[in-house]
Amino acid sequence: MKIRTDIVQMYRDIHSWVGILAGLFLFVAFYAGGISVFEVPLQNWLTKPAALPAPVSVQQMPDLMQKAFAAYPEAQQEYTVVLSPTVSLPARLMWPVQAGQRHAGPVDMIAASLDAGGHLITVKHKPSEVAHFIDELHENVGLPVFMPYSRWFMGIIALLYAIALVSGVIVFLPMLAKNLFALRLVKGAWKKWLDIHNLLGVFSLPFHVVIALSSVLFAYHGVIHNVQTMMFSAPAAIHNHHSHAEKVDHQPVAQSFPPTLAPEEIVRALQKQAPGFVPDVLNYAAADKAKQTLYVIGHDEHYMMRGPAGGLAQLDPASGKILSTEYMPGLQSAPFSILTTFFALHFGSFGGNAVKFGYLILGLVGAFLFYSGNRLWLISRYRKEQKNGATEPGRGTKFLTCLTYGSIFGCVSGISVLISTALLTSYFGSYLSVSLLYYAVFCICLGVSFVVPDTMRVRVLGMCVVMTTLAIPLIYVCKSLVS
Template sequence: MKIRVRSDILHLYRELHSWVGILAGLFLFVAFYAGAISMFEQPLQDWATRPPVLPAPVSLSRTPELIERALAAHPEAAAGYSVILTPAGAHPARLEWSDGGGRHHHGRGGATVFAALDDHGALVTARQPASTAAGFIDVLHQQIGLPLPHDIAMPIMGVIALLYATALTSGTLVFLPTLARNLFSLKLFGSAQKAWLDLHNLLGIFSLPFHIVMAVTSVVFAFHEQVFVVQHLTLSTPPAMHRPHPAAGAPPVAALPPDAILAAIARQAPGVAVDSIDYLQSGRAMRISVHDPRYSLRGPTSGFATVDPSTGRILSRDYLPGQQPRGMSVITVFFALHFGSFGGTPVRVLYLLLGLGGAALFYGGNRLWVVARRRREQRDGRVRDSLGTRLLDRLTPGWSFGCVGGCSAVLCAAPLVADNGSGSVFAALFYGVFTAAVALAFVVPQRLSEQAPLWLASVLTLAVAPIAVLARPVSSGALLLAGAALLLGAGLAALARRSGRREVPLTSRHRPRPVQAA
């Protein structure tokens, strides 16, 4: 059955797809590329953070002794400390607390104090700033690269997401009538324009469900405060994060030891694995971070629940995997589909590949627009590219590969800077490389405006590989990072070599001779 659409409607949708894509594409490139990296934010943070020197973690049965000694020596920790069930990576000790906003801000600023007992039972602590490199790349993803306050950047991101959804709809309607013919006539190694067009169509149609999910969930995130207000008004019970906490003046309660809390949780929520137990407000409140491979998670790596510290009874199941109220589970699905926080590592790898494919989709869309616009201008008799064509021709590679090179520069610096680095250091590094790539694209001859930023991004990406295995103790995570950097860097180098065969700009063609009158 053939799908027939009037030619004027197809033309309208094609123009809509092109212009909306141009407006949103560069921002979406940053969001997708940085988002692909952020799929492994926690492993990257573990790798980038310089590990403290501590005795081996105490057993869970000795944790009350550790807590008692730690609170005696550091009474300020009573405001909020965490027991880690499986110490590893960025959480190497059984007990930790933060002087930068609590454990859940770990990696986004401040420092964490880790506590352990030596062989003689003496308290040993280490204060360690966490690397903010991976967290910076995640914020870059959330804010589509905008160096603005979060409250300002998010609504702008929401508008870009709405444009993104419009481009998806119009592009699908344009491609649908010729779906079968186009799918079976792909030529990725022919002319540059045909290769970009076929790659653009291939990536777009096969990753369409993923892009629909990203567009819808991004709009939800951009305006989530309004969503929570409606949710608060419509649900019978307010979400846990909005419920009143125990009064600060209430007398402390005798909190159960960690092993008793775990036993109580196992009875009430079979199958749920507890990652950490957070003792808050001098033991007056408690929150547990959990995961369950059978269900979607509210956060990128965990769900959570509030617990009565004196009995272990679960007080709120709003974000507890598999036991949420219907309204809250709908919100969790939106978060899980965006974060890829379901299905474990295979889903994260899939999201990584889809994110990189999405970035290629947006870059290819802009390249196609430039080529089509240039040929149209040539048919109209122009002997020089229009200002808009020249600007986008140079801005697209500078912006896109400036983002790639900037992220690679951040990863190169992450294990090398003192005290694991602050967000401002990585921001200055990223935007410095980004600006340099854009400037490079505008100052070199036009035929090199794509090739020069590509080589810059390739060199910086390849540099991640030796740093990954030399700057930190060799681990499986470091080897995987090095391998990924080598593959991506080599791919960028191959693309740089191929870019010499790109469409020739009108400015470099000979001006046609006027026809002599007879």
Template sequence: MKIRADIVQMYRDIHSWVGILAGLFLFVAFYAGGISVFEAPLQNWLTKPVVLPAPVTVEQVPDLMQKAFAAYPEAQQEYTVVLSPTVSFPARLMWPVHAGQRHAGPVYMIAASLDAEGHLVTAKHKPSEVAHFIDELHENVGLPVFMPYSRWFMGIIALLYAVALVSGVIAFLPMLVKNIFALRLIQGAWKKWLDIHNLLGIFSLPFHIIIALSSVLFAYHGLIHNVQTIMFSAPTAFHDRHAPAGRMGHQAVAHSLTPSMPPSEIVQALQKQAPEFVPDVLNYTITDKAKQTLFVIGHDEHYMMRGPAGGLAELDPASGKILSAEYMPGLQSASFSILTTLFALHFGSFGGNAVKFGYLILGFAGAFLFYSGNRLWLISRYRKEQKNGATEPSKGTKFLTRITYGCIFGCISGISVLMSVALLTPYCESYLGVSLIYYAIFCMCLGVSFMVPDPLRIRMLGMCAAITTLAIPLIYICKYFVF
């Protein structure tokens, strides 16, 4: 394809500058995002198991609820019946220690069960914050800021990302046929990184287009949701993807109320209406109007799902009839199915574990794409300076080199250290503590990058990232199979 040389050069410059501005943020987003595809399994893996009797059967839940509510009347305000117990949700009946509060991450809850004699046994439990922090790191593109500011900034980065994709494709088109399979690994650093960057970019382009568009959607989701509500008559409940299973953020008031139908009958009624939908939790809440609401969170592998953990539906707790299915896979309207498709394509919430592993690989490949782009930019910049008579990189080039290596290897090392600490100690239940560990490692790598001279910088930081990453399986093996 023939394009005027000046136009190609213009788009090449746009691609280079936009890439260097957004590349470091996108590296963190893709590296952490690839890992967060497995957020729920990772949370279960890093959470310390709670000491409780085995979960009762679903048919025994009414007896468990009666005894739990007699001992803890406040639990009736908001509680969860867990149909598929995990390490993070280890009991059939759980309720938050502080009801009526909206949380973005794992919640400090009380888990209840019955012992062999039928006596009530409870224990306080909170899942590890590490998996949730990695997902937040992905959404905040590495910045220690809070919503909604980080989300708006992420939207700007996503728009720059889209510009980089378009300009990169246009710049690459004239040499598409000649260089599409080129991989010159022994013909100089610039050609090596150029070929790696082009190869990764062109073959993962559809994935990157999907991620860029859906990221813009998430960044401005509040505005889009308001328009969606007006246009499509959205349901009364809005599902926040950050809310963990069993919490939808309703404000509760004290009221003595139990559901009219036992959980086992609720499940049977739901199966008649949606046979392929597999419920995971039943979330009961008393609203400020003294009315009990029931949300069922579950999954259906035959359809794309709105959130990473699945979809949800609102049911009538007295009859089990579905009241709202706009976020329920398989029963959505056409308009909501379109939005669900965009969400699912971003999260990889379809096709089971095969798709999730594919997203993990594509996430890491995307992170390496931005790393190779930064390397390519730095090499090109230094070559231009040498042509102008410079004997060493300028202060600007040195600064960009140091911050590139510090941020990239700091992100890898920080995440790896978090997982190792979570495996070694049970003290990763505090989001603040997890954040401090990560940013301490990140800042240390950044400091090393600025203090260590060029020949040693990449070796030291690369060795640090490799050692901390390899430490994760070694610690796991030693903890569970050796000691």
């Protein structure tokens, strides 16, 4: 395909500058995002097991709930029935220490069970914050800022990302047939990194297009949702892809609610209405002084699902009748099915573990794509300076070089240190402490990048990455041998 040389050069410049501006943020987003595909298994792996008896059977739930609510009347305000217990959700019945708070990550919970004699046993439990932090790092493209500011910034980065994709394709088209499978690893640094970058970019292009479009959708999801609501009169439900607790005004003491079906009967009623939907969690909350709401989180492998945790259905707790299917796989309306497709394609929440492993690989490959693009840009810039008579990189080039290597190696080292520390301590503090540890490691690597000589930079930072990453399996093996 022939394209005018001046047009190719213009798009090459656009691709280069957009890439260097967004590449560092995108590296963090893809590296952390690839890992967060397995957020739930990672959270279970890093969470300290609760000191509780084995979960009671679903048939025993009425007895457990009766004893728990008698001892803790406030638990009726907001509680969770776990149909598929995990390390993070270790008991059939759990409720938050502070009800009515809107949250997206792990919170302090009271987990309840029955001992062999039928006596109530409760413990305070909180899953590890590390997996949730890595997912937040992915959403915030590495910035220590909070919603909605980080999401709007992420949207800008996603738009730049889309521009880089389009311009990169236009630049590569004229030499597609000649350089598609070219991989010149022994013909100089610039050609080596160019071929690696082109090869990774071309063969993962469909994945990157999907991620770019869905990222823009997430960034401006609130605006899109409001427009969609006006157009299709959609019921207001949970807007974020995380499961958020509804914020309600709770009374300090328990209230009397109408009788509800037992969890076993809820599951049976749901199976009759949606045979393929497998419920995992029943979330009860007080809608007002005389009414409860019930949201069921579950999955259906035959359909794409709204988020990593699965789909969502609203039920009547007194009858088990489905009240809302807008977020329920297989029963959604056409507009919400389209929206769910974008979410599922971004999270890999379809096709089981095979797709998740594919997304993990593509995420790591994507991170390396941005690393290679930044390295290619730095090599090209230094070559231009050498042509103009420079004997060493200019201040701008040196600054971007230090920033690139410090940020990229700092991100990898920081995440590895978090996982290693969580494995070493079994339970790792608050979200704030996790954040401080990550950004401390990140800033140390960034500082080292600016301090060490140019010839030692990659070697020193690379050794840091290797050591912190290898520490994860070493700590795991040592813990396994000790236990």
